Amino acid sequence: MRTAKEIVEYVAELSRIKLDEDETEKMIKELGEVIEYMDILQGLDTEGVEPMSHVFPITNVMREDEVTPSFEREDILRNAPERTDETLVVPKTIE
Amino acid sequence: MTWETVIGLEVHVELATKSKIFCGCSTEFGGAPNTHCCPVCAGMPGTLPVLNKKVLEYALVAGIALGCKINRYNKFDRKNYFYPDLPKAYQISQLYLPFARDGRVEYVTRSGQKKVARIREIHMEEDAGKLIHSPYGDVSYPDFNRCGVPLIEIVSEPDFRDSEEVLGYLMWLKSTFEYLGISDVRMEEGSMRADINLSVRPGGSDRFGVRTEMKNINSFKAIERAIIDESKRQIELLEAGGRVIQETRKWDDNKGRSFSMRTKENAQDYRYFPEPNIPPILISEELLRTLAERQPELAHEKRERYIREYGLSDYDAGLLTEKKALAELFERTADLCSDPKETANWMLGDMMYLMNRDSVTAEELNIDPAQFADFVIAVRNGIINRTVAKSVFEKIFASHDFNVAKYIEENNLRQIDDAGRIRRIASEVIAENPKTVAQYKSGKTKVFAFFIGQTMRRLQGKANPSLVNEIVTELLNHAD
Numbered sequence: 001m002r003t004a005k006e007i008v009e010y011v012a013e014l015s016r017i018k019l020d021e022d023e024t025e026k027m028i029k030e031l032g033e034v035i036e037y038m039d040i041l042q043g044l045d046t047e048g049v050e051p052m053s054h055v056f057p058i059t060n061v062m063r064e065d066e067v068t069p070s071f072e073r074e075d076i077l078r079n080a081p082e083r084t085d086e087t088l089v090v091p092k093t094i095e
Numbered sequence: 096m097t098w099e100t101v102i103g104l105e106v107h108v109e110l111a112t113k114s115k116i117f118c119g120c121s122t123e124f125g126g127a128p129n130t131h132c133c134p135v136c137a138g139m140p141g142t143l144p145v146l147n148k149k150v151l152e153y154a155l156v157a158g159i160a161l162g163c164k165i166n167r168y169n170k171f172d173r174k175n176y177f178y179p180d181l182p183k184a185y186q187i188s189q190l191y192l193p194f195a196r197d198g199r200v201e202y203v204t205r206s207g208q209k210k211v212a213r214i215r216e217i218h219m220e221e222d223a224g225k226l227i228h229s230p231y232g233d234v235s236y237p238d239f240n241r242c243g244v245p246l247i248e249i250v251s252e253p254d255f256r257d258s259e260e261v262l263g264y265l266m267w268l269k270s271t272f273e274y275l276g277i278s279d280v281r282m283e284e285g286s287m288r289a290d291i292n293l294s295v296r297p298g299g300s301d302r303f304g305v306r307t308e309m310k311n312i313n314s315f316k317a318i319e320r321a322i323i324d325e326s327k328r329q330i331e332l333l334e335a336g337g338r339v340i341q342e343t344r345k346w347d348d349n350k351g352r353s354f355s356m357r358t359k360e361n362a363q364d365y366r367y368f369p370e371p372n373i374p375p376i377l378i379s380e381e382l383l384r385t386l387a388e389r390q391p392e393l394a395h396e397k398r399e400r401y402i403r404e405y406g407l408s409d410y411d412a413g414l415l416t417e418k419k420a421l422a423e424l425f426e427r428t429a430d431l432c433s434d435p436k437e438t439a440n441w442m443l444g445d446m447m448y449l450m451n452r453d454s455v456t457a458e459e460l461n462i463d464p465a466q467f468a469d470f471v472i473a474v475r476n477g478i479i480n481r482t483v484a485k486s487v488f489e490k491i492f493a494s495h496d497f498n499v500a501k502y503i504e505e506n507n508l509r510q511i512d513d514a515g516r517i518r519r520i521a522s523e524v525i526a527e528n529p530k531t532v533a534q535y536k537s538g539k540t541k542v543f544a545f546f547i548g549q550t551m552r553r554l555q556g557k558a559n560p561s562l563v564n565e566i567v568t569e570l571l572n573h574a575d
């Protein structure tokens with residue numbers, strides 16, 4: 001069983017988020033409350049109950065295969081902290 | 096000790112829809128960076144993806160062709176991972192309920208062996224973007240045009256034992272999807288690519304060894320090289336007393352070897368959960384029936400029919416059916432001239448030679464079936480002989496706009512069947528070459544071809560060859 005601190009650090013790592021000491025403490029508390037709530041749910045008897053994947057009883061919402069205009073590139077890129085005329089700029093990532 | 100290689104494949108195939116899987120952006124290849132994007136595919140918060148009907152249809156068509164059981168209740172899931180080519184930080188995929196399961200593909204290897212590959216599952220998902228790495232600094236430039244292009248991923252069981260089997264299976268997939276018209280299957284444009292899971296084990300063992308995965312290899316040649324190299328690496332490692340580590344390796348085709356990617360174990364935690372934005376998809380019996388009925392005759396079915404109906408060899412039938420364009424040309428021409436055998440001979444011989452010489456692909460072929468059929472009839476009826484026919488075929492190959500009958504008349508290419516004329520010319524040749532005649536008489540019969548050649552040449556190569564043969568034989572045997 002992983003400690004709350006380990007879980008927070010692991011999730012932060014997966015999300016590529018850097019947390020300082022205070023933030024980690026805060027997250028341990030907040031995430032801990034969520035996990036505690038999940039534990040309550042875990043205690044319920046769900047024998048024979050289908051897992052629900054959707055809240056609304058709707059199915060087959062689809063669109064026709066039609067091309068609609070894309071956005072202006074400027075609008076796609078404008079909110080980025082760093083960019084060129086054509087693309088965003090991200091730290092070099094080679095798998 | 097002998098070793099056995101065990102390979103399973105995950106093949107990604109881009110579906111040839113006009114628009115993306117969850118938005119109306121174009122899927123066209125090669126647009127300027129980030130010009131085929133909208134808030135949905137660029138991963139802006141608060142957007143709502145809506146499934147493209149055609150994606151479901153194409154996916155089902157593939158599932159049916161691969162002999163799968165189709166799940167009637169379909170859902171999508173989120174696969175979470177953080178990488179800059181994926182602006183949402185998750186990929187919409189299918190984990191819990193892939194739309195197709197338990198399929199079966201019967202394919203033929205290059206050396207003509209029939210094999211079976213079992214399909215574990217096929218699921219629908221969206222493609223990611225492309226990262227362009229700066230050669231000058233520590234930055235990359237993401238192009239999101241491919242984000243949201245529809246894919247199916249076909250997961251096979253570990254049923255392959257060498258690269259020949261893998262290539263046979265991939266060729267089967269490629270021609271099947273081409274015939275179905277559901278993908279461009281162009282490996283060089285990334286519309287079909289394979290991940291290779293490979294392990295080795297002692298011959299006769301029924302347990303699997305530790306496997307490695309090589310991702311996104313996109314040419315047949317590279318796949319073959321990667322398989323040979325990775326088998327060798329694992330066997331050498333084990334024979335030296337080492338052990339194989341389960342890992343992802345990157346195949347570098349220029350260097351001809353693979354490299355460990357050393358990704359952290361954490362990176363494999365995809366934290367899948369149901370995609371809340373896309374309601375479940377129910378597939379009706381009626382839709383499945385309609386799609387199954389609409390399925391065209393596929394490459395492997397044509398291949399069997401060509402063998403059965405036209406008496407072609409398995410190999411020849413395979414060559415003619417591998418590409419849809421070739422099979423269409425063959426069938427239309429054979430239909431018009433009622434001579435499939437002769438049509439096949441010209442396609443497999445002169446046409447393939449010319450395609451190879453001029454680097455013409457099947458899709459680029461420009462042969463008019465009607466002219467090709469007239470040509471086959473002219474050859475069969477002896478209007479032109481085979482020597483002349485070769486040069487006429489080259490004209491048909493070069494231009495769609497070519498009239499066989501007119502060309503033969505205008506260039507006076509008709510076969511010479513006039514026995515008197517042939518006899519006159521052959522007599523001249525024999526009279527002018529007494530020494531060669533003497534050799535022939537003394538039993539050196541190889542010089543016979545000389546008389547045929549000379550006679551043919553003086554008749555511009557147009558004479559009926561069997562008539563020339565007959566007359567020259569007769570004249571030589573009666574010469575003094």
Ligand SMILES: [Zn+2]
Binds near residue numbers: 115132134
């Ligand atoms: Zn879009």
